[in-house]
Amino acid sequence: MFHLYPDLLNLYGDRGNVMAFARRCRWRGIDVEVRQISLGEKVSFKEADFLFLGGGSDREQNLMAGDLAARKEQLREAVEEGLVVLAICGGYQLLGKYYRTLDGKEIPGLGILDLYTRAGRERLIGNVAVEMEINGMTHRVVGFENHAGRTFLGDLKPLGKVLAGRGNNGEDGFEGARYNNVFCSYLHGPLLPKNTVLADNFIALALKRRGWREELRPLDDSFEKAAVDTMLKRIL
Amino acid sequence: MIVRFILALWAARLAMFVARVTGRGKGSSLPGKIALKIYPRILKQLGRQIKKGIIVVTGTNGKTTTNNMIAGIVGDNKGSGVIINREGANLITGVTAAFIRAAGPFGGLHADYACLEVDEASFPGVVREITPDIVVVTNFFRDQLDRYGELDKTIALVKDALKKLDSVRLVLNADDPLVAQLGRVTGKPSVFFGLARHPGVSGTGSAAREAKFCPFCGAELAYSYYQYSQLGNYKCPGCEFARPQTDVEGVDPGVDGMLVSCRVRFRQGNMYPLQIPVTGLYNLYNGLAACSVGLLLDIDMDGIRSSLAGYLPATGRMEKFLYRGKPVLLNLVKNPTGFNEGLSTLLSVPAERVNVLIAINDNDADGRDISWLWDVDFEVLSGAGEKFGTFVCSGRRAWEMAVRLKYAGVREETVTVLEDFDQAVRTALEGTGDMSYFLATYTALWPVERILSGYAQRERTLPESVPSISGSVKSVR
Numbered sequence A: 001m002f003h004l005y006p007d008l009l010n011l012y013g014d015r016g017n018v019m020a021f022a023r024r025c026r027w028r029g030i031d032v033e034v035r036q037i038s039l040g041e042k043v044s045f046k047e048a049d050f051l052f053l054g055g056g057s058d059r060e061q062n063l064m065a066g067d068l069a070a071r072k073e074q075l076r077e078a079v080e081e082g083l084v085v086l087a088i089c090g091g092y093q094l095l096g097k098y099y100r101t102l103d104g105k106e107i108p109g110l111g112i113l114d115l116y117t118r119a120g121r122e123r124l125i126g127n128v129a130v131e132m133e134i135n136g137m138t139h140r141v142v143g144f145e146n147h148a149g150r151t152f153l154g155d156l157k158p159l160g161k162v163l164a165g166r167g168n169n170g171e172d173g174f175e176g177a178r179y180n181n182v183f184c185s186y187l188h189g190p191l192l193p194k195n196t197v198l199a200d201n202f203i204a205l206a207l208k209r210r211g212w213r214e215e216l217r218p219l220d221d222s223f224e225k226a227a228v229d230t231m232l233k234r235i236l
Numbered sequence B: 001m002i003v004r005f006i007l008a009l010w011a012a013r014l015a016m017f018v019a020r021v022t023g024r025g026k027g028s029s030l031p032g033k034i035a036l037k038i039y040p041r042i043l044k045q046l047g048r049q050i051k052k053g054i055i056v057v058t059g060t061n062g063k064t065t066t067n068n069m070i071a072g073i074v075g076d077n078k079g080s081g082v083i084i085n086r087e088g089a090n091l092i093t094g095v096t097a098a099f100i101r102a103a104g105p106f107g108g109l110h111a112d113y114a115c116l117e118v119d120e121a122s123f124p125g126v127v128r129e130i131t132p133d134i135v136v137v138t139n140f141f142r143d144q145l146d147r148y149g150e151l152d153k154t155i156a157l158v159k160d161a162l163k164k165l166d167s168v169r170l171v172l173n174a175d176d177p178l179v180a181q182l183g184r185v186t187g188k189p190s191v192f193f194g195l196a197r198h199p200g201v202s203g204t205g206s207a208a209r210e211a212k213f214c215p216f217c218g219a220e221l222a223y224s225y226y227q228y229s230q231l232g233n234y235k236c237p238g239c240e241f242a243r244p245q246t247d248v249e250g251v252d253p254g255v256d257g258m259l260v261s262c263r264v265r266f267r268q269g270n271m272y273p274l275q276i277p278v279t280g281l282y283n284l285y286n287g288l289a290a291c292s293v294g295l296l297l298d299i300d301m302d303g304i305r306s307s308l309a310g311y312l313p314a315t316g317r318m319e320k321f322l323y324r325g326k327p328v329l330l331n332l333v334k335n336p337t338g339f340n341e342g343l344s345t346l347l348s349v350p351a352e353r354v355n356v357l358i359a360i361n362d363n364d365a366d367g368r369d370i371s372w373l374w375d376v377d378f379e380v381l382s383g384a385g386e387k388f389g390t391f392v393c394s395g396r397r398a399w400e401m402a403v404r405l406k407y408a409g410v411r412e413e414t415v416t417v418l419e420d421f422d423q424a425v426r427t428a429l430e431g432t433g434d435m436s437y438f439l440a441t442y443t444a445l446w447p448v449e450r451i452l453s454g455y456a457q458r459e460r461t462l463p464e465s466v467p468s469i470s471g472s473v474k475s476v477r
Ligand SMILES: [Zn+2]
Pocket: B214, B215, B216, B217, B218, B219, B236, B237, B238, B239, B240, B241
């Protein structure tokens, strides 16, 4: 697993997502190595099974964008080849075409996904519940959003339907984006520890690419389920 | 004008009276709100009457403790009246209420000093109305992001407000680069306090570290050691920014049970022993900040030392209770750094086994976003398995807390989730430990404290809230 720029992007407990992925592998006896990738570090995305990209403050985000721009083609290729990616908040926006600021300036993104973001005046903040389909089953996922950007999808599937909260832009009722094995979302919270179905989905996808054919062994998720149910009860 | 002023004063007083009689709206911002609505200049009018000095404490953690320590030092050594705002009432409404409470029926004030803790985001608004002579900045950490936006913006707000103050003197934490930079960017005369290197410092920073880059040139700061979080000895490789030379430095710090100590060196000169009945190294920073203010006010070191030696923690700042002869500690947590401080105290308490209660709410005052729990290093608990009898998780986000402990490597069998505070407190107290340690977020603290004081006896009592005139700060000791 590659965790991009953890020393830079430390907002919103991002490392919780990394912990959840790694722990849930280890609890099943699956070896996992978390590599923390810093600015300028030489890496090949071909070596990664799962890549996590979080969000940061404006300044940090600019540093991250600059560094990733130099790796754009490599990342695009990896995504086309099915690299499993989770991108949240700023990481999500960055994968798109551009971010338009309030005064109309367009900051180019990596252009890997067909989406764009424009700044809104009011920040969209609060608890969110999203219904999404994973492996043909419908699941409810909860998290917390805090973003000024409004993201609009082009020829892309959203991650799910907003049941409570604002989602991508507060207008079209969708949240996040999906392309190949790339999953984007505005939900932090963090997302993976309590939404175990998502976490396990990433593990399963990553293993599948490695030629693994077995089903994932189920774990006791009673704490996680209770945390999700409590929030669903509150906001739905 | 004078009519409105008096009207505002009386309306606010009435609201305070109603709150007291009905027992509701305790700690509410309503009286201050009413007063400011009726007469927006009321705070300016009242603040002008302070005769000798206004001291404002801002920053993320340690405001209440530092401000209470300062008020104690000033009250003990300068005698006549000190106005202080009630703990946590640190928005402009709370500051206004403190002045109103101390004012006479026609708005007259007879106080030489005001010691005010002011929320970082409210700081610009408050200092537009009252002109502080000394501003203390404790530290900057990430706190309740969903309310304030990002830390950079908060610091910029404080910075700009400081620049506009004319004859202010600053008391700054030298070990926190985010705070220390304020000396240079504002150009105001500054006194720096900090802790010297000691055997407990660490070579690596924690995950919750905020400042990584030089505020002046953007290069990554190089640290020779860390005290905790981003506090330590730093130097910019790209420009001349570095930890400033300290005026007040704590040497050989020690944490011994419920007492912290060090020797204080003032301006590279004499050393004075200092002891404060509080826990955790971070409280030593608060003590050093208070020392610095005392020295700026020309109070002699002996007077400062004896005030600090008699310091009583306020509600939820490591308050101590006794339950059937076993100690219970209650501590407020509100951000990753404060929580990490709490956990390191928890690991060092002199007990074989500890019952732990963690109460997490997500109301506005707690921060609605609880993702910060994932920036707290709960992993330190997994290594100390035998030390903990039980972990009781409570509050609106009790399950979330249980999930966090699980992923930190705490065994699930030791975790009990009881959202109801009363059940949670009772279960924790009845655990197998020989002491209990309670951690609670802001809005969980009050119910937990109330329930706890029903079962256990408070070891030493400070009145429910800090008195507004500190002639009495002394007399309650
Ligand atoms: Zn520099």
